[in-house]
Amino acid sequence: MSQCQEILQSQSEDSPPRLSIEDALVLYQEANLTELMHVASIHRRLRVPGNHVTYLVDRNVNYTNVCTINCQFCSFYRPPGHPETYLQTVDQISERITQLEEIGGSRILMQGGVHPDLVLEWYTDLIRELRIRHPSIDLDCFSPIEIEGISDICGLSTNQVLEELRAAGMHGLPGGGAEMLVDEVRLDISPKKGSAENWLQVMREAQELGLTTSATNVIGFGETNLHRLEHMGKVRELQDEALSRGSVGFTSFISWPVMLENNSLGRRESGTNKYTLGAGSNEYLRHVAISRLFFDNIKHIQASWPTMGTKIAQMALFAGADDIGSTMMEENVVSSSGTTKTSASERELQLIVSRAGFVPVKRDSDYNLLDTETIDEENFSPPPIQPN
Ligand code: SF4
Secondary structure, three states, X not given: OOHHHHHHHHHOOOOOOOOOHHHHHHXXXXXXXXXXXXXXXXXXXXXXXXXXXXXXXXXXXXOEOEOOOOOOOOOOOEOOOOOOOOEOOHHHHHHHHHHHHHOOOOEEEEOOOOOOOOOHHHHHHHHHHHHHHOOOOEEEEOOHHHHHHHHHHHOOOHHHHHHHHHHHOOOEEOOOOOOOOOHHHHHHHOOOOOOHHHHHHHHHHHHHOOOEEEEEEEEOOOOOHHHHHHHHHHHHHHHHXXXXXXXXXXXXXXXXXXXXXXXXXXXXXOOOOOOOOOOOHHHHHHHHHHXXXXXXXXXXXXXXXXXHHHHHHHHHOOOOOOEEEEOOOOOOOOHHHOOOOOOOOHHHHHHHHHHXXXXXXXXXXXXXXXXXXXXOOOOOOOOOOOOO
């Protein structure tokens, strides 16, 4: 039996051993995709028993596109002073949240750029006002690089900034900005973004404060499979720390391939690196399956319909994912670089899930299951899937 087969067999046991980076690398490079997805499905059922797949009714809010970080893969940002910059007012943001409330949503994911002129009070006043106007909506706001930016401007530590934001009513942090937590790759594509350790440190602090956090991973920068596993290794290590403190840590892990339109990374792709950047369906599904096997300490793995399309997102549900993501209502950051679909209705998410043979269940930001009004699609009822 090959080493790859032995690893797959041991990962199929009732209590599989923790997958090492070395063994994950063997699977990454040698495993048959169908077999890999099968074993990832076994892990999914060990971690998340049953036949349901969750989704979230939420809204993205991109409050500003002003940013000084200039990531090479970002088509969303505009440098300060650019004629296309914008900054939304509290009323404009509140109006968006009202639209979310009208469709039964439960959280906003608010991210922008690193704005050089906004002081801490701008953020805390905004959160406080939104908390008053929309008490039932969870406010997951500002990725670690934005927290670092606020910290630089106000002269407080990132931990103090997080404390102020939490006191104002912030519920959690988006997992954005992790991209690839390996400095060799990270500093090549985003030299001004700060090290992997910075991202991990802000997340560590957020978790210590009890804020809800998730972890992301963007692939396709020309990194090696080992780089991808090193990224996962750092996230898993931080999650071990969080769990040992009795914290929830990361609720989920979400990965997607980098989009290459309208950005300088894409222009690199069309030059000497043609076809070496980005990632196709096979690679994405392999990555999802490996992440399910690798993360024995993160419960939820999310499929990405905005970047991969709904069909591949459905396939990801057979590669270990147990969550189909969220309605988003609008998406301006990743979509600027080439995705075609930036919003899905609750009905669409339910159909994506049920047509793949699973039962859709609505959740909140913390993965608490909510009452789900099941949409009857001409009496469609998905066939039951037997546990492995
Ligand atoms: S990805 Fe974020 S930090 Fe990077 S340039 Fe775009 S908005 Fe700025």
